[in-house]
Amino acid sequence: MTEVLSCRGLLKRFGDLTAVDDVTFTISAGETYGLLGPNGAGKTTIISMVAGILRPDAGEVLVEGVPVSTRTTEPKGRIGYVPQELALYPDLTGRENLRFFARLQGLSRAAVAQRVAHVLDVVGLADRADERAEHYSGGMKRRLHIGMGLLHEPILLVLDEPTAGVDPQSRNAIMDSIRELADSGLAILYTTHYMEEAERLCDRVGIIDGGRLVAEGSRRELVERLAERDRISLSVDGDPAGAKRVAERIPAVLGVAAHGDGLELLVHSARQCLPGVLSALAEQDVHVRAVEVDEPNLETVFLHLTGRALRE
């Protein structure tokens, strides 16, 4: 497959903080690549460098072999950028929003009219196109927001957590649309901290933590790294951090992470070690309300690689 995006050795520092540290990956045409990591892992910083709005301290971004930077214009026309926050003008109509960004892409007047009409159809806003965006529902705004990234028929679509704050129904619709776009040959870079989205959408996943790409591959390749490991999810009463400290001292536990009111444990065999785990926790007055044993998934991979849960 044709390589559309190539990121090589990306590095970005903000003062003493290294937000992105030597990140390298590629995306081919028709491929959906997911950057999976918790909030603050560096996903948006990578996206910003790929979109050409943030200058890397080191490394380079190439789109079809052409370097992307904050000063270049030509390769940006091949990228469709959909930021995490709703980036639209509420006091302009849906059509005016699309028209403005279409013209910024350098489309001719005729092409603008044609592409705006097409995108309005695609995102299902044709009948509300001349209403101000401030009167749209949250889902409609999100659809308009994504549509803006498709106006100029890019070869690479960059989506930064496009389902953040979206209701489940709209979320499913957005994910179906993205799948269709990928099937049409678009290369897609997709960031999320939802394991389910990454598993459902992405052909390959890059797991990112603390600014570093700690693993990369298809879901199957990543899960196979775990060999014969199981994931135990526990809901506990009291302080999960205290429960975590107790669980870390249990020899059979390979990794543990706390989140909300629960713990995620990585073990060799849940069946063999679960009784011992429960009894050790009980001895330390940790009351377990619910237990769930799962097959390894990307969440388990993340736990294994980073010692933390995605939701931490």
Added chain:
Amino acid sequence: MRTALLISAKDLRQRLRDRSVLVFSLLLPLGLALVFSFVLGGVGGGGDVFRYAVVNADGGPVAAVFTDEVLPAVVEGGAVAVRAAASRDEALGLVGSSDVTAAFVVPPGFSAEVSAGRPATIEVVGDVDSPLGVGVARSVAGSFAERLTSVRVSVAAALHGGSTRDPAELVAEAAAATDPLRLVDVPASRRELDMTTYYAAGMTVFFLFFTVQFGVTSLLDERRAGTLARILASPVRPSAVLLGKLTTSLVVGVIGTTVLVVATSVLMGARWGHPLGVALLVVAGVLAATGIVAVVASLARTSDQAGGWQAVVAITLGALGGAFFPVAQVGGPLAALSLVSPHRWFLRGLADLAGGDVAAVFPSVAVLGAFALVGFGTAYALTRREVGL
């Protein structure tokens, strides 16, 4: 340039839907200029700021110089209106009923007394409620009296030299031959603005600093809303984004100021001066205001913060520059300090233009241009990292 115009056109469409730009650029300055002009100078283009009556009970040639030449010259200056009264009693009645601010009474025998070299007085009767107007009337009469004193010396010299002409005629001729009396002291190169024009211009340039902020602070709004990132991810040059924002400020500033110039001329009788000179000053003033506001915006983190800081800067520079009160007339350090305000140079340029010579505005335009250059340069240096330059 195409990108800058696109961004500016989008901004202008937004600003037109945002009524606050109309309030700040048109309604507030026009309303305040009307109030200031009404309270401090009277409405009507300065023609009837002070109303006087004059009684010529003498009828001689010297009195005629005062009533027929001196007072008309003052009226022509645009500051006062003068009406004739038949008698002292009528004049006192007009003052008592506040129909006039003060009355000049030239007593019988005035010309003869002057010609004979004896003391003679023009009586000024004033309305106690109009001390400023009465003071101006006394100044007019006093100035004429001083002139007569010097004329008397000249006439005495002429008579001493053997002239056989009537002394009263000589006094009248000599008094009339001098420059017409003016109400206001006028420096060689410029003229003071009448109050209506002064406050119309003062309010216009004061609110200009609020008007132009709509363009440059929208960069901060776009950053907060995420649309700036989206624009910068498009195939556009970052410098075009800055240029677009500045263009918005300039267009809003020039249009708003032009409308105010026309409106204050039509509604209040403000006399701005030669259109070309006014246009130069308006463009230079808008550039200077935009440059200063751009510096403030580039130091702020949010548009709210920028708005607060810009209000402080606008009020400080406006007060210092004479938008509310002619600080330059106070003299001393305050007058010198006022030169750091673009408002001062805008008003000074208008005063220079009042002399009728368009070229007289060039120094003020040059200084305003310097304000703009320094402002834009500083703002560019502070903002370039923000937009990836």
